[in-house]
Amino acid sequence: MTDIIKLTAAEIAAKIAAGELTAVAVTEAHLARIDAVDEKVHAFLHIDREGALAQARAVDAKRAAGEKLGPLAGVPLALKDIFTTEGVPTTVGSKILEGWIPPYDATLTRKLKEADVVILGKTNMDEFAMGSSTENSAYGPTGNPWDLTRIPGGSGGGSSAALAAYQAPLAIGTDTGGSIRQPASVTGTVGVKPTYGGVSRYGMVAFSSSLDQGGPCARTVLDAALLHEVIAGHDPLDSTSIDAPVPPVVEAARNGSVAGMRVGVVKQFRGEHYQAGVMQRFDEAVTLLKELGAEIVEVDCPSFDLALSAYYLIAPSECSSNLARFDAMRYGLRVGDDGTKSAEDVTALTREAGFGDEVKRRIMLGTYALSSGYYDAYYGSAQKVRTLIKQDFDTSFEQVDVIVSPTTPTTAFPIGERADDPMAMYLADLCTIPTNLAGNAAMSLPCGLAPEDNLPVGLQIIAPAMKDDRLYQVGAAVEAAFVEKWGHPLLEEAPSL
Amino acid sequence: MTVTELVSYEAALAGYDPVMGLEVHVELGTKTKMFCGCSTELGAEPNSQTCPTCLGLPGSLPVVNAIGIESAIKIGLALNCEIAEWCRFARKNYFYPDMPKNFQTSQYDEPIAFNGHLDVQLEDGEIFRVEIERAHMEEDTGKSTHVGGATGRIHGASHSLLDYNRAGIPLIEIVTKPITGAGERAPEVAKAYVAELRELIKALGVSEARMEMGQMRCDVNLSLMPKGSTTFGTRSETKNVNSLRSVERAARFEIQRHAAVLESGGTIVQETRHFHEEDGSTTAGRIKDNAEDYRYFPEPDLVPVAPAREWVEELRTTLPELPRLRRNRLREEWGVSEHDMQSILNAGAVELIVATIGAGAPSDQARKWWMGELARNANESGRALDELPITPEQVARVAALVASGDLNDKLARQVIEGVLAGEGDPDTVVDKRGLKVVSDEGALGTAVDEAIAGNAGIADKIRGGKVAAVGALVGAVMKATRGQADAARVKELILEKLGVSEG
Amino acid sequence: MPGITREEVAHLARLARLELSGDELDHFAGQLDDIIGAVARVAEVAEQDVPPTSHPLPLTNVMRADEVRPSLTPEQALSGAPAQEQQRFKVPQILGED
Ligand SMILES: [Mg+2]
Numbered sequence A: 001m002t003d004i005i006k007l008t009a010a011e012i013a014a015k016i017a018a019g020e021l022t023a024v025a026v027t028e029a030h031l032a033r034i035d036a037v038d039e040k041v042h043a044f045l046h047i048d049r050e051g052a053l054a055q056a057r058a059v060d061a062k063r064a065a066g067e068k069l070g071p072l073a074g075v076p077l078a079l080k081d082i083f084t085t086e087g088v089p090t091t092v093g094s095k096i097l098e099g100w101i102p103p104y105d106a107t108l109t110r111k112l113k114e115a116d117v118v119i120l121g122k123t124n125m126d127e128f129a130m131g132s133s134t135e136n137s138a139y140g141p142t143g144n145p146w147d148l149t150r151i152p153g154g155s156g157g158g159s160s161a162a163l164a165a166y167q168a169p170l171a172i173g174t175d176t177g178g179s180i181r182q183p184a185s186v187t188g189t190v191g192v193k194p195t196y197g198g199v200s201r202y203g204m205v206a207f208s209s210s211l212d213q214g215g216p217c218a219r220t221v222l223d224a225a226l227l228h229e230v231i232a233g234h235d236p237l238d239s240t241s242i243d244a245p246v247p248p249v250v251e252a253a254r255n256g257s258v259a260g261m262r263v264g265v266v267k268q269f270r271g272e273h274y275q276a277g278v279m280q281r282f283d284e285a286v287t288l289l290k291e292l293g294a295e296i297v298e299v300d301c302p303s304f305d306l307a308l309s310a311y312y313l314i315a316p317s318e319c320s321s322n323l324a325r326f327d328a329m330r331y332g333l334r335v336g337d338d339g340t341k342s343a344e345d346v347t348a349l350t351r352e353a354g355f356g357d358e359v360k361r362r363i364m365l366g367t368y369a370l371s372s373g374y375y376d377a378y379y380g381s382a383q384k385v386r387t388l389i390k391q392d393f394d395t396s397f398e399q400v401d402v403i404v405s406p407t408t409p410t411t412a413f414p415i416g417e418r419a420d421d422p423m424a425m426y427l428a429d430l431c432t433i434p435t436n437l438a439g440n441a442a443m444s445l446p447c448g449l450a451p452e453d454n455l456p457v458g459l460q461i462i463a464p465a466m467k468d469d470r471l472y473q474v475g476a477a478v479e480a481a482f483v484e485k486w487g488h489p490l491l492e493e494a495p496s497l
Numbered sequence B: 001m002t003v004t005e006l007v008s009y010e011a012a013l014a015g016y017d018p019v020m021g022l023e024v025h026v027e028l029g030t031k032t033k034m035f036c037g038c039s040t041e042l043g044a045e046p047n048s049q050t051c052p053t054c055l056g057l058p059g060s061l062p063v064v065n066a067i068g069i070e071s072a073i074k075i076g077l078a079l080n081c082e083i084a085e086w087c088r089f090a091r092k093n094y095f096y097p098d099m100p101k102n103f104q105t106s107q108y109d110e111p112i113a114f115n116g117h118l119d120v121q122l123e124d125g126e127i128f129r130v131e132i133e134r135a136h137m138e139e140d141t142g143k144s145t146h147v148g149g150a151t152g153r154i155h156g157a158s159h160s161l162l163d164y165n166r167a168g169i170p171l172i173e174i175v176t177k178p179i180t181g182a183g184e185r186a187p188e189v190a191k192a193y194v195a196e197l198r199e200l201i202k203a204l205g206v207s208e209a210r211m212e213m214g215q216m217r218c219d220v221n222l223s224l225m226p227k228g229s230t231t232f233g234t235r236s237e238t239k240n241v242n243s244l245r246s247v248e249r250a251a252r253f254e255i256q257r258h259a260a261v262l263e264s265g266g267t268i269v270q271e272t273r274h275f276h277e278e279d280g281s282t283t284a285g286r287i288k289d290n291a292e293d294y295r296y297f298p299e300p301d302l303v304p305v306a307p308a309r310e311w312v313e314e315l316r317t318t319l320p321e322l323p324r325l326r327r328n329r330l331r332e333e334w335g336v337s338e339h340d341m342q343s344i345l346n347a348g349a350v351e352l353i354v355a356t357i358g359a360g361a362p363s364d365q366a367r368k369w370w371m372g373e374l375a376r377n378a379n380e381s382g383r384a385l386d387e388l389p390i391t392p393e394q395v396a397r398v399a400a401l402v403a404s405g406d407l408n409d410k411l412a413r414q415v416i417e418g419v420l421a422g423e424g425d426p427d428t429v430v431d432k433r434g435l436k437v438v439s440d441e442g443a444l445g446t447a448v449d450e451a452i453a454g455n456a457g458i459a460d461k462i463r464g465g466k467v468a469a470v471g472a473l474v475g476a477v478m479k480a481t482r483g484q485a486d487a488a489r490v491k492e493l494i495l496e497k498l499g500v501s502e503g
Numbered sequence C: 001m002p003g004i005t006r007e008e009v010a011h012l013a014r015l016a017r018l019e020l021s022g023d024e025l026d027h028f029a030g031q032l033d034d035i036i037g038a039v040a041r042v043a044e045v046a047e048q049d050v051p052p053t054s055h056p057l058p059l060t061n062v063m064r065a066d067e068v069r070p071s072l073t074p075e076q077a078l079s080g081a082p083a084q085e086q087q088r089f090k091v092p093q094i095l096g097e098d
């Protein structure tokens, strides 16, 4: 049954519900696939074989007993190792949390379990979600299934690679500056950053609280929508959670259409940093949208030029504070406690040993931006930029229903290429960051292969806050048109592992 | 530690004017912590009242306790503050093992209440207005026990043990504006302010504000300026001064110490100081250099607090009468002196007396029992008055039994003793111990006749006009009735039977 | 905007409790200088009369009722502790306060 792994989540759920497949068989097929390819891909940090099979057996038992099954019952999922899982290790890709077993489930984890989703394991990521390549994982990089010598994007490279390598039909990511969308883009998969506050952050290890947002990753727009509906919704344990109904994302994904819609193209999203093949595929996607009946409007967002700078002040500032709790006192790594050193020294030695370079860089950058004398110029100004970016979006969304752009300026770059050039690495998030700063919703979906390297290019769709359903409505239409044009989903063109 | 030879208090005040700043932390009496649903009940097993949020576990998030906000607003209103229309929490970043997140969720430049005042009454009745800078919300830290050093001191300890049950309990920090113009009465003002604040907090019902249990803690900031100057000197910050008496002593000590340093040509270092109960001195702690940089920024895990004006006004209508005004009213109603009222206040008896009166006792009786027998008992057993196992209703019942003549004072004391010993309510104790006054005139008459017959000599003396000797016969009757007779009535009966009139 | 010196990096590392090696100080000083040099552009808007946005959502007054929820058991609370004693977290000697 090797083709079980090629099924979409919607198909798997339907077959399990109809009794054509058991959840155990589906889980075993995916675990077998992981066994076969993960040595090469390294998408997973932890595989919860027993937990997954137990959940699958429970689903089968439920069905046998005639109980009602959720829309994704029995569907396997790869969970980014940033969400706490009771009894299952959670490392956030960091040495400082090696071996930590949380005593509680994240709200998202709980919702997945309640929906009878089968969690296969925890996926690799840039340490504390800081990075765009998954090279910053303390546990080694993940390979891009399209070319294992290239990055799968980051920080959620493990999740995107697991999807592209058919190790799971569904995955969870988190997006602080593009960590769902950029990995989706470079692996030819679909990723959605919901409106900020749409998915609970409770139990999601914080990087930058005002930017972090968990979201669905999948191989199809409909699968992403089905997962979106499961994980979204108000959570009283997260003060920043939106207390309103989840937008009708599944309905939108089943009714894809752009006819009569106004689609914005941002003037600022092109130029020297953009790969020619990426822009070529993007322009073709815009043409396609026009053919499907959309009206294309150029929108001007001048403050987007400052987005990257604002982001690299706000995110490090918040992270410098969020990561202070890793102090070797209550959990996690403890280094240098030889009975003579002070708690202060042990904390400093542990953090030195437990954090990687990118984490240290950002902690220091944030410490600097918040320190007295610099706060106004850096953190204060960055927050003003945030206001201006929001205003640019507001103005744009008065003219258009959604905005489109390339998701990331280039295709997957080789592992190691930007490893010691932070500024070059940061450019990967040029087009995704403004959305995080403003808090609205965005999706990345495949729009072809760049002619020069035959690697996936992502199309980003951006919607106003709380209008996540528009992403799915437009995404489903674009996906259907592309699949028709290509004759098959883009991932079929990936080399077999 | 350098020991400074103090100058006399009088000499210090002759040359300098003290400027004080008082920072009081009050632990709120909410059921749960400020940002999580863990219980705040005291005395629980270590680390049994913790959760991912108050342990600062990765992924955890805070949610504000509504009663925490409400209490802060009530305190602000009672302190005549303006209540912010919109304010935020901020993170105060510094590493310390008793603080799970290594930042304290507090408020910075946007406190919930600001610009108020509290009028305090000094012992001679003078009213002194203390201006309030702000009152803001924050959270408490965990508790550390230092092991391996001398008597739990941090110095020389080999390691420390942490219990996070207290971590996250809501605190309100109340900060005064610089208190100037108190002169030699500065220490007294400090004490009166903290005392008044404590009464106010208790009256609001937002905390029991027991200083001895750390529910209310005071930092005393003090500086001196040469007489005639208006420029503040460098201040010292004496931390954790945790009784009313200590507040006064700490201020007094620092005035003398500052003066001594300045007189000898030295300069005051801005530092924290530790207060020592044993001798009322302070010693140097941490020097406040500029390395301390709390990097405050708005707490991104919480949303702003914007109390609706209607809510604020509604809370204003629920405010109780100010303790000082209420005290003055009660003092007049009870007809007691300022001094006696102060004693009642110091004994923690005001509310108990009010409740006893409320249960039907005359005010003099209520005062008499609480400030007499019961105060003595509390003192001897080392308990607070309100910790005694007797209720104001029970005290009122005892007073009623005395008023009706069922008990005399001596018996009443025995009844109270019985109630305190757990023998039951007053009526049960009366029954069990058989303590009723013998009011049966027949029985009493027999006892009187027996006493006269048995003490013929004394009876004769009385008949002969030595009325004062009646005491001996009364004593005999009381003995015979095991104290359960009304002594006045016994005396009347004896004189009647002997045909003598008093006077 | 001024550049960032090795000494400043050492100060930041102390504030952030990172025991950086000498090599790291040099390495990070160079990188942080580059990054700060680039992101300092945000100061272009410092003079503009724009309100700051600290949070993407316009929410206010999110509160919970003062109701007790179950805590972790002490065993769960201490399950990740690097060391424990007497049902408490055991930590190295604390410097400071007195
Ligand atoms: Mg404070």
Ligand SMILES: [Zn+2]
Pocket: B033, B036, B037, B038, B049, B050, B051, B052, B053, B054, B055, B168
């Ligand atoms: Zn808690």
